Amino acid sequence: MKNLGYYNGKVGLIEEISVPMTDRAFYFGDGVYDAVMCRNNIPYLLCEHINRLYDNCHLLGINPPKGKEELSHIIKELCPLVDGEEKFVYFHISRGSGIRNHAFVDGPGNLCITIKEQRVDPVYEKMDLCTTEDHRYGYCNIKTLNLLPSVLAAQHFKNQRCGETVFIRDGYITECSHSNVSILKGKELITAPADRHILPGVTRAHLINHARKMGIVVREEKYTLDDLYDADEIIVTSSSKMARGAKKLNGKPVGGRDKHLLEALQAAIYDDYLESTTKKQ
Numbered sequence: 679m680k681n682l683g684y685y686n687g688k689v690g691l692i693e694e695i696s697v698p699m700t701d702r703a704f705y706f707g708d709g710v711y712d713a714v715m716c717r718n719n720i721p722y723l724l725c726e727h728i729n730r731l732y733d734n735c736h737l738l739g740i741n742p743p744k745g746k747e748e749l750s751h752i753i754k755e756l757c758p759l760v761d762g763e764e765k766f767v768y769f770h771i772s773r774g775s776g777i778r779n780h781a782f783v784d785g786p787g788n789l790c791i792t793i794k795e796q797r798v799d800p801v802y803e804k805m806d807l808c809t810t811e812d813h814r815y816g817y818c819n820i821k822t823l824n825l826l827p828s829v830l831a832a833q834h835f836k837n838q839r840c841g842e843t844v845f846i847r848d849g850y851i852t853e854c855s856h857s858n859v860s861i862l863k864g865k866e867l868i869t870a871p872a873d874r875h876i877l878p879g880v881t882r883a884h885l886i887n888h889a890r891k892m893g894i895v896v897r898e899e900k901y902t903l904d905d906l907y908d909a910d911e912i913i914v915t916s917s918s919k920m921a922r923g924a925k926k927l928n929g930k931p932v933g934g935r936d937k938h939l940l941e942a943l944q945a946a947i948y949d950d951y952l953e954s955t956t957k958k959q
């Protein structure tokens with residue numbers, strides 16, 4: 679198949695699967711989602727992403743329709759049905775169904791999965807970034823379906839012919855429209871603290887671990903736009919970007935002052951992806 683949609687057990691092309699109007703994702707964005715890259719039909723870091731999804735369900739009182747093991751099994755069964763070597767697997771659980779009414783319905787939630795062919799970003803190619811105010815609400819730590827500010831920020835970077843928009847809240851850098859952002863400065867890795875203003879990215883966590891293993895000091899601290907301009911390197915992380923450097927910020931040259939360390943961290947992340955998704959003989 680060229681792509682795949684799954685909705686509560688129904689499987690077909692994404693363009694052909696329909697979702698009932700009663701689904702609360704439709705009216706309220708009342709649900710949580712996650713996504714992984716998949717290579718050779720091996721979904722990468724699936725367990726960590728499923729754990730985050732279920733933690734998020736728990737935080738919002740959403741009742742998942744399947745257990746974690748069952749969801750993992752469904753995703754692994756569906757991946758080989760889609761053509762291609764590398765795929766992007768998206769999955770969400772909405773709170774459930776009912777006639778429109780803000781207060782909760784009793785579960786179970788609805789499970790939606792989409793799979794499409796997609797390559798990871800060219801990891802070693804540097805990106806151009808732009809900035810905007812972070813107008814998101816206070817649940818950025820939960821990966822909810824309410825993505826309007828991120829949608830606007832994504833259109834902003836597209837209009838600016840950039841690769842990502844960096845959010846600034848009260849003078850401090852939080853993250854990007856759909857990635858985390860960290861900096862290298864004086865051989866230290868600085869990244870915004872995992873509070874309610876950022877999504878605690880799985881790739882960010884791996885970046886931190888790799889950095890610590892390499893003996894790099896990691897500071898989970900607030901930093902500013904000036905720090906970003908001043909960074910030795912900027913690192914943008916997400917499941918599909920892995921870890922990419924940046925060469926321009928709002929049209930001004932940035933980074934390029936610690937190529938060696940940047941590439942060592944990028945290699946640690948990208949090589950783990952390649953190794954973990956290589957079929958064992």
Ligand code: PLP
Nearest residue numbers: 856857858877879880881916917
């Ligand atoms: N921050 C936001 C707002 C995101 O939407 C994402 C991914 O979709 C990330 C960070 C990166 O998270 P991960 O590394 O788990 O893909």
